[in-house]
Amino acid sequence: MKRNACILLICSFLLSGCWDERQYKDITIVSLIGVEGKPGDVKAQFAYPTFEDGSISYSTSKGSGKTLREARNDANHRTMEGLNIASLQVLFIAEDTAKSDIYEYIDMLYRDPRNRLGAHMAIVQGDLASYFKPSAHVGDDVATYYSNLLETAIRYTFIPDIDIQQVSTVLFAEDISLSLPYIEIEKESGIPEIAGTALFNKKEFTGETLDKKESILLNLLRKKKGSFARFSYIWKSGGEESPLTVQVVDNHKQWKISNDKIEAFYKLKLSVEEFPHVGLDKKKVIKEVEDFLSKEMTKEFNGVVKKLQEAKSDAVGFGRPVRAFHPALWGKGDWTETFAKLPISVKVKVEVLRTDILN
């Protein structure tokens, strides 16, 4: 018994050993990957820091191949040390590439236990190379720039908080569609910026995107608020005009699903962040503001849902309860098709919770 245990213990050392060693100085930390091309002809770009004489500089390397892994191996020929994507921060997929099945490109990421699945993923508009070397100065380390850009956007509810691991979950779900951050380069300044949300149908990018405000609304529809979610309006009442900014404090949703339609009710609790017009201490004014906001927001929420239906992308996840509790509706066929035709109405009721710092 003791002998067997000893043999087992000694054999277990074979599981790992010096041959698995990868000295930190012998690898290149890739923090940003961009994928473009089409299936069978993948072009990938890698951004990584290089270390020389005690200072850090940043460079990029390109590779191409039939798959992403081959592209990476190809890029290895042009770098000093082996490319290691275990510290990946951001993965970019070019817009045109995403229009075919994106899983074909990212499959490799899920097949190595060392890979970091907590990285962000985004769809970029246009030419990939311009994101690796933007014409405007965004700092030497573009990966950090994009990573911080996306994290800030998540805090402000602009984009869905989704990492590579969650992407695969959603990608294979039939009852919800993927939505990813959409990045473009601002024409005038040349700075890459968050443009909104890219909508997916099944595993393919539909080409339809939501703008920034619609993206916030989408996230509220999904009840996935970041730290902040702000809206601004021009409030008009009886000939008076006033700018108005509100912040969403709390968000309740209730969906009524029947076989031929979905009615969604949202109750938003807001705090007023900006309202130069005096009189918010009066109940009457608050009521007016609430009514105004309810009307405006109902209109906007419905607009977003309409856009989703046009794109045949159920990014909100209406399919989840349908699949669970309404087999008749679910059984009508492919959910994204059913979703696109289903009458969905959204009603928003706004309650002003806080009017200023003290109240």
Add this chain to the structure above:
Amino acid sequence: MDDMVSTDSLILYIKKIFHNSSDLFVEETKWQDRTAVICYYTVMTEGAQVNLQLELIRKRASDGLIDWGETAISSVHAFSVSTLTESVSSGFVAVIFPETNLLLQIKMPKFAMRSPNEPDNEHVIRGSHDGFVEGFDANMSLIRKRLAIPDLVVQSLRIGNDTKTHINYVYIESIADEDVVADVKKRLESIKSNKVISIGQVEDYLEDSVWSPFPQFLNTERPDRVVANLLEGKIALFTDSSPTALIAPVNFFSFYESPDDYNGRVLVGSFYRLLRMLSFMTAIFLPAFYIAVIGFHSDIIPLELGKQVKLAVNDIPYRPIFEALLLELFIELIRESAIRLPTPIGQTVGIVGGLVIGNAIVSAGLVSNFMVIVVAMTAISSFVVPSWEMNMTIRIIRFPFMIAASLFGFFGIAIGTLVLFIHLMNVSSLKQPYFSPIVPFDPSRFKDVFFRSPYVRLKKQQKTFTHGEDKEGGNR
């Protein structure tokens, strides 16, 4: 005349026994109407005192008292050569009466003695600042001063044929486990060595497993620490010539307790005790962890930190294990040299070693600055332990971990930890479990081991080891 000859020959004979040692005093003296021979080592006895005592005893004899020789420090024995040599060697005065064949022994040895200063290796902030000295009587008086109870028992025996070293063991009869006391006695008696010089040698003989890196006896020079341990039912061993007391049976966590914990306040004491436990982890695992991360698991470094780490290690020509061993070698050398040197120079060595070499070794590109941080942190952590032996143990056992980490990464550390804890659970101190109260598991004692619970709540008699159903042990 016949007497004179025999006295002279006796003196010659005594001188021969002691090989004509020049510090031996052998003189004939008049004792009433007879002669006597006074014999003692001048270096161990004060001559003036001898005169005073002899005067006193002479007076008693001339008064015709039957027990004229029996005073608080003197006694009369039948003369024999072995009594003579033993008395004189112990620093006593021997007065031989050749006619009556008696030997008067006066016990008044004089030894140079330090004052009971605080030991250098066990400083405390609050609490008593006295420490043991190189004499058992003085040490015992320090203990008796704190424990004015008749239950405090001292047993002594002599071991070593050549050195005749006194070994004393002290315990509290009503608290100590009698089996353990008997075991100590048995082990001491079984020491078959001609030379017993230091307490460390005795420790070797008494330990359950000599090859274990973990000390099974707590060494201390502080009376308050000994008293606290005696009250927990432990046994303290002293030699006559060493200020160090050995305390057993101890468990692993005893080494992390400092008198400061109990002299200070509850929250403070608990916090620092926990901090010390944490230092065990950092002192053993930190360099191994760093080596494993750099060599195998670089994926777990956050990117922001990773860039700095890579910048630091990129130009180092050696593997992390060599970097670590090089720095550890430096630190061990600095530490060892600082101990041997007088204090002012020792500090200089510390500064030169710490600042100058530390800085130069990084700029020379031999070692990365992260490794300096790691090794420095490890060194500091190992100095936190209040016990010197445990400190050394920790310094040693981190080397196998470093090698395991460089060969097998985290897996090596995991296997090493497994082996370490299996060993800790198997070690015993005087046949009592070393890793108690974790193995055997006794959560009710956790609060006193990991924290310092307030005195007002300590109701039960605290014992390190418990036996029997009432968990009280011994024969209270």
